[in-house]
Amino acid sequence: MDFQVTTRQEAGDLAVIEVTGEADLYTAPQLRAALLNALEGTRWLAVDLAQVAYLDSTALGVLIGALKRARDAQGELCLLNPPPQVQRVLEVTRLAKVFPVFASAAEARAGMQEVKP
């Protein structure tokens, strides 16, 4: 499965970044570029991980970096549908509680609306 990142704009200023494949040191620059690019247009990001087959600490670091930037801008970054192997990485790094997690873009929009200043 080739690594792919696609971004789509949803209502309510929400950018959904859909990640497919294996996110590691090799593919992290692509992920970082997509997140930074999305952050130029909005401070509300939802990263859809449903199609991610593998995610390592480097990719996780990229997500943390983008989360920090979003929050610095009074926005938020949430994760959509992390599969079990991603959940595992989040748990062992004790970062599971750092990211808000939702099952769909609609839920993310509603959930993050609550924290909107």
Add this chain to the structure above:
Amino acid sequence: MMVRTPATVQLQFPARPEFLRAARMLMAALASQLDFDYDAIEDLKLAIGEACTNAIRHGSILGETMVTVTWTIDDAALTVEVRDEGRAGDGEDDEENEDLERGGLGLLVMRAVMDEVALEALPEGGHAIRLVKRR
């Protein structure tokens, strides 16, 4: 399919990120032949990925160096050693350091999913990470 033990398997690749996937795939293939279950195989892929990522970060500082992965299989355990040819302390901070505690996160992952993790700065230069998963 059984693996007759003891056995040693070795993989050597240039310290470049595009070879991470090959290292993970060989790990998965060996682990499945050793009858580790699905979750254990996923954990082993995570651990080897993190160890090789560290090795690539260290090794790539000096230009084209090699990473050597050695799997040692016996009846008690699967042991993996990942060696790089970097200098001690290399690769700890580069321009991407804003990605919070990267090296530290990798170590956290390895320690959580393996039974033993040992790091060593080699006297001849470079580093070795030794990972053990009991069978």
